[in-house]
Amino acid sequence: MSHELVIKNGLVILEDGEVNTDVAVDKGKITAIGNDLTGEKVIDAAGLIVSPGMVDAHVHITDPGGGYRDNWEGYVTGTASCAKGGVTSFMEMPLNQVPATVDKKSLDIKYAAGEDKLKVDVASFGGLVPFNLEGGIQELNDGGVAAYKCFLGTCGDRTIDGDFENVDDYSLYEGMKQIAKTGKVLAIHAENAEITDRLGEIAYANGETTLEAYVNTRPVFTEVEAIEKAILMAKETGCRIHICHVACQEGVEAVIKAQQEGVDVTCETCTHYLYFTTDELDAIGPVVKCSPPIRDKAQKAGLWEHTLGEGISFVTSDHSPCTPDLKDKENAFEAWGGISGVQNNVDVLFDEGVQKRGMSLKHFADLIAANPADRYNLDQKGRITIGKDADFVLIKPNAPYTLKAEDLEYKNQISPYIGREIGAQVAQTILRGQTIYSQAEGVTSEFPGTFIKK
Known part of the structure; x- marks a missing residue:
C-alpha cells in the first residue's frame, strides 16, 4: 500500500520509547508505523529525531x-x-x-x-x-x-x-x-x-x-x-x-x-x-x-x-x-x-x-x-500513534547555532535567548501531514491551522 506521505529513516519517539522506523500519513492522520513503508511523498529524516x-x-x-x-x-x-x-x-x-x-x-x-x-x-x-x-x-x-x-x-x-x-x-x-x-x-x-x-x-x-x-x-x-x-x-x-x-x-x-x-x-x-x-x-x-x-x-x-x-x-x-x-x-x-x-x-x-x-x-x-x-483533552494531539493528527517536529541533535534577532518570527524581534548558543535545531515542522516550516523553505505562506473547540 502506498501512503500520501511517509517519514523515513528517523529516530521516532513512540509511546513506549524511541525506535528507528517509518511513519505514514493519510488525510492528515497517522495511518501506519513500521519498516519499509512507501509513499507518494517521502521525507528523509535520517539523522533526525521525529517527535510529536x-x-x-x-x-x-x-x-x-x-x-x-x-x-x-x-x-x-x-x-x-x-x-x-x-x-x-x-x-x-x-x-x-x-x-x-x-x-x-x-x-x-x-x-x-x-x-x-x-x-x-x-x-x-x-x-x-x-x-x-x-x-x-x-x-x-x-x-x-x-x-x-x-x-x-x-x-x-x-x-x-x-x-x-x-x-x-x-x-x-x-x-x-x-x-x-x-x-x-x-x-x-x-x-x-x-x-x-x-x-x-x-x-x-x-x-x-x-x-x-x-x-x-x-x-x-x-x-x-x-x-x-x-x-x-x-x-x-x-x-x-x-x-x-x-x-x-x-x-x-x-x-x-x-x-x-x-x-x-x-x-x-x-x-x-x-x-x-x-x-x-x-x-x-x-x-x-x-x-x-x-x-x-x-x-x-x-x-x-x-x-x-x-x-x-x-x-x-x-x-x-x-x-x-x-x-x-x-x-x-x-x-x-x-x-x-x-x-x-x-x-x-x-x-x-x-x-x-x-x-x-x-x-x-x-x-x-x-x-x-x-x-486539556486535546485527544487528537500529543502522540505519534495511529489515528492521531500527523503533527511532528523533526529535531536535528548536536547542531549548535547562535540565535539572532533576525531569526525570530515574532512581530517584535525581542527575546532573552538572542545571542545564546543553542545545541539543537528544529529542522522541520509538520501539521496534520503538511509541512509548515523547514530549514530549506522557511515558514509556510499558507494558514492550515484551525481552532480546536471542545
Missing part, C-alpha cells in the same frame, strides 16, 4: 488588540513563530487581547480575529474573572473552550474597558464551583497579590531599579501560599486545577503533596525557569522580566530535579510578548513582565534536558506533547 509536535499549553496572543495592543503579537506572527519552533498546537490564554475572553461575545470576537490567520492549531482558555460569574463561565463552555484560566496575582489594566482582571477569594470559590460542573480544568497564576504588590511599591519608593530587587519583592512564599490556597479551594469545590509556570521547587512539592492526598492538580514550569538564574538578569535587562520571577541557582536545580522526575507535568513557554518600548526601561519595576519564548521551547529544552542532562526522549515528548494534550 509540541503542544504549548501557555501562549498569549494579543489579537485583537482593541486599539490598545495592536502592535503586540498577532495570530499571523505568533503562529509563524510556533511553526518555526516546532509547536504544532497551543493553548491560548484569555488575555492580553482586548476584549479579554470571558463570555460568548468576546470568545466569538477572538475566533473571528483568528480566521484564516493560523499556521498551527489553537485551543482556547476562557477566563475566570470577578465579572463573568453570572453566565459567562457556561457561555465559554458552550463556545468550546478547552479549559479556564484565572489570576491570583494582580493583572490587567483598569483603564482599558474589557481587560482581564484577577480574582478575589469569593470569585475564585464561586468560579471553581461553576467550572467543576463543566469537568474542565482551571489553570491558575498563583502569586499573593497583596504582598507582592505592596513589596513592589515599597521597593520602588525606596529607589530600587534592578531586576534583582524586583525578584526580591516576589519571594518564594508568596507563590507557595497562593498555590496552597488554590489547592484548598479545589478540595472544597471539586474543581480540577493546574498551576501555571511554577518557579520554585516548594511550589512543585505542594502540588505533589496534594496529588498524594487525591486532589486533581497538576503543574507546569517554563523553559526560562530552567535556563536563566537571578544573578544574570540585570546583565540581560528587562527583556527577561516575568512573574513569577526567575529565581536563584538552587531553585533552578530543584526545578530540574522535578522536571527530570515526575513532579512537573509539562513545560511551556508562557509566551507573553509586548512592544519594545515597554521593555526598554531603565527601571525594571516599570518594564512589562513577560517573556517572548514560543519559538525556542523545543530546541532549548531538547538541548538543556536531553543533551545536557540525559532526559529520555520519551520523557521529553511527554513533557512537550503527551501530557499537556492529555490534561
